[in-house]
Structures are given as structure tokens and as C-alpha cells.
Amino acid sequence: xxxxxxxxxxxxxxxxxxxxxxxxxxxxxxxxxxxxxxxxxxxxxxxxxxxxxxxxxxxxxxxxxxxxxxxxxxxxxxxxxxxxxxxxxxxxxxxxxxxxxxxxxxxxxxxxxxxxxxxxxxxxxxxxxxxxxxxxxxxxxxxxxxxxxxxxxxxxxxxxxxxxxxxxxxxxxxxxxxxxxxxxxxxxxxxxxxxxxxxxxxxxxxxxxxxxxxxxxxxxxxxxxxxxxxxxxxxxxxxxxxxxxxxxxxxxxxxxxxxxxxxxxxxxxxxxxxxxxxx
Numbered sequence: 194x195x196x197x198x199x200x201x202x203x204x205x206x207x208x209x210x211x212x213x214x215x216x217x218x219x220x221x222x223x224x225x226x227x228x229x230x231x232x233x234x235x236x237x238x239x240x241x242x243x244x245x246x247x248x249x250x251x252x253x254x255x256x257x258x259x260x261x262x263x264x265x266x267x268x269x270x271x272x273x274x275x276x277x278x279x280x281x282x283x284x285x286x287x288x289x290x291x292x293x294x295x296x297x298x299x300x301x302x303x304x305x306x307x308x309x310x311x312x313x314x315x316x317x318x319x320x321x322x323x324x325x326x327x328x329x330x331x332x333x334x335x336x337x338x339x340x341x342x343x344x345x346x347x348x349x350x351x352x353x354x355x356x357x358x359x360x361x362x363x364x365x366x367x368x369x370x371x372x373x374x375x376x377x378x379x380x381x382x383x384x385x386x387x388x389x390x391x392x393x394x395x396x397x398x399x400x401x402x403x404x405x406x407x408x409x410x411x412x413x414x415x416x417x418x419x420x421x422x423x424x425x426x427x428x429x430x431x432x433x434x435x436x437x438x439x440x441x442x443x444x445x446x447x448x449x450x451x452x453x454x455x456x457x458x459x460x461x462x463x464x465x466x467x468x469x470x471x472x
Contacts, residue, residue, distance in 0.1 A: 216375045218382060219270035226263040271378045272359045278389040279352045285396040286345045292338050292399060295329040330401055333457045338399050340450035341408075344415075345392055347443040351422070352385065354436050358426070374429075381425050388418045405454050412447050412454075419443060 215223065264270035330338055359378065391411045398404040398411070419440055426436050 216267045216270070216379050218274050218379060219264055219267045222264050222270045222273070267375045268359055268362055268378065271382045272356060274382045275352060275356050275359065275385050278385050279349060279356070281389050282345060282349055282352065282392050285392050286342065286349070289338060289342050289345060289396055289399060292330055292335070294335045295331060330399075330403075334399075334401055334403050337403060337408075337450070337453050337457050340446065340453045341395055341399055343446040344395070344412075344443065344450050347439060347446050348388065348392060348415075350439040351419075351436075351443060354439055355381065355385065355422075355426070358430060358433075358436070362429070377425050377429050381422065381429075384418050384422050384425070388415060388422075391415050391418070403457070405457065409451065409454060412451055415447060416444070 264273055362378075391414045394411045395408055398407045423436070423440055426433065430436070
């Protein structure tokens with residue numbers, strides 16, 4: 194075991210020396226992989242050593258194998274970070290597409306509509322599936338969800354162009370380059386991560402009753418993020434129609450969603466007024 198820890202110490206020293214010139218994202222990736230190796234190795238403190246050693250060896254071996262997949266350059270690490278955000282946004286998009294309209298809509302007759310309203314007012318069965326609760330949207334809410342889906346789809350288009358652009362920059366990175374070139378990429382990653390958080394916020398607010406003010410706030414943030422992303426991309430790649438087009442598409446879908454939110458808010462106010470009982 195002493196031999197193992199001596200080897201581990203030498204391994205850590207070598208690994209840390211390899212992070213010279215690494216940016217925040219690459220350093221974080223390397224440290225995360227190193228931590229996994231160290232944490233798995235600490236399983237040697239188990240009381241039942243005879244049982245734990247085979248499991249320990251396997252766990253450390255897997256951690257070391259995962260270490261081989263750690264990014265070796267700043268651009269690769271940043272590209273993977275953007276890919277992870279894209280995967281998260283795809284999950285939000287999938288959940289949005291699972292939203293569905295209420296079973297009783299404007300096309301049913303009044304009697305059936307009253308029946309649906311009475312059923313909706315009854316307590317839910319304790320045995321009902323939680324996954325089916327709160328997914329049914331009114332026609333107005335469904336329109337908002339459809340516009341939000343367009344926003345998320347256009348966000349993914351921007352990420353796709355960004356990732357391809359970063360792949361094209363791989364040949365430009367120098368081993369010791371941690372200058373403005375890498376700093377700009379790091380800033381782009383941070384902006385993409387913040388964009389992903391705003392998309393998460395919109396997705397969470399689509400469930401009824403929809404949180405219109407929160408969605409509007411997220412839209413304003415996304416507008417600012419896209420402006421900042423476009424500035425950074427312009428400094429890195431120069432003016433590019435390939436990137437300008439998806440940005441304009443996203444701005445257009447943001448305006449359409451904002452318009453739908455105003456309509457939905459007006460409809461909600463009118464419904465509340467109609468339900469006021471005059472005494």
C-alpha cells in the first residue's frame with residue numbers, strides 16, 4: 194500500500210505540472226479527474242481489506258481510464274463544456290414537447306365543458322401518477338409553450354454553430370497560449386452556461402399556472418446574452434453570416450414569445466374580471 198501512495202504522489206505532481214497554461218475550464222476538468230482517482234484510492238481505509246481490495250483495484254482502474262478521456266487542450270475542454278450545456282438544453286426541449294393541452298378545450302359543448310370543470314375541481318386520487326400532474330395546458334398556455342419551444346430550438350442552433358466554430362479553432366491554439374484568445378472562449382462558455390440556466394428557468398415556468406413575469410425576465414436576460422455572445426464571436430471570427438442568421442432567428446422567436454405572453458396575460462386578466470361576483 195505504501196508503494197501505491199508513493200506512486201499516487203508522483204502521479205499528482207506530474208498531473209499538476211501539466212496544467213501550466215491551462216485555463217479555468219481545462220484546469221477544472223483535470224482536477225475533477227484527479228479527484229476521482231484519489232477518492233477511489235481512499236477506499237483502502239476499509240476495515241474489511243480482504244473484501245475491499247478487489248473492488249478498490251477495479252474502482253481505481255476505472256478512474257484512471259476516465260482520466261485518459263480528460264481534455265488535453267483549453268479549446269477541447271471549452272468545447273466539451275458547451276456540449277454539456279447543449280445536452281441539458283435538449284433535455285429541457287424534450288420536456289417542453291411533453292406538455293399537452295387540457296382534455297376539455299373550446300371545441301367541446303358547454304355541458305361537456307362543465308363536466309370537465311367539475312372533474313378538475315375534484316381532489317386528485319392519491320394513486321395517480323405524479324408525472325401526469327400539472328402537464329395539461331389551457332389553449333392560451335399551449336400557445337406560449339409552442340413559442341417557447343421555438344426559442345429553445347433556435348438556442349440549440351446557435352450552440353451548434355458555436356461548437357463547430359470552436360472545433361475549427363483547434364489548430365490555432367498554442368501550447369502556452371492563455372491570452373485573450375482563450376479568455377474570449379472562456380467568456381463564451383460562461384455566456385452559454387448562463388443561457389442554459391435561463392432556458393431551464395423558462396422550461397420550469399411553463400407548467401400551469403405559467404409564471405409570466407419570470408418568463409419575461411428570462412427573455413430579457415437571453416437578449417443581453419445573445420448580444421454579448423455576438424460581440425465575442427465577432428472578435429474571434431470576425432463578421433460571420435453563418436452565426437448571424439441563427440442569432441436573428443432566436444431574436445425573432447424571442448419577440449414572438451414576448452408577444453404571446455402579452456396576449457396570454459391579457460386573456461388571464463379578462464378571465465379574472467369575468468369571474469368577479471358583483472354584490
